[in-house]
Amino acid sequence: MKLCPTMLIVDFFGTESLPIAEEFGISKYVYIASNAWFLSLMVYSPTLDEEVKGEFVDEKEPLKIPGCRSVHPQIDIVDGMQDRTSQQYNEHLGIARRLLLQVME
Structure with missing residues (x-):
């Protein structure tokens, strides 16, 4: 192969392959075609995890995300995010902690 890969771009479901990019020393990105509200929820999830005790669905008041409804x-x-004791929740947090956003108008 004459040209070597210089970056790895995966979608939301391909994040398990990100360590491979680290192993090869190339840039890694997650592409998410989504709306700003969902991305804000994802990025803010680790903060909510620290601030909210118990299950989110048991909260009486709406959860506040800066800049969003x-x-x-x-x-x-x-x-x-439904069951904070599940493996799926831990994977969700892992993905949320690795997101880097570039926003344009």
Whole structure:
């Protein structure tokens, strides 16, 4: 191969391959075609994890995300955030901690 890869771009479901990019010393990115509200929820998830005790769906008040409308736990919480003791929730947090956003108008 004459040209070597210089970066790895994966979608939301390909994040398990990001360590391979590290191993080869190339840049890594996650592409998410989504709306700003969902991306804000994803990026803010680690903060919510620290601030909210217990399950999100048990919260009486909406969860506040800076710059966005409030999240109503019983309606708006994505499946990966429903059960904080699950492996899916831990994977959700791992993905949220690795997201880097570039926003343009």
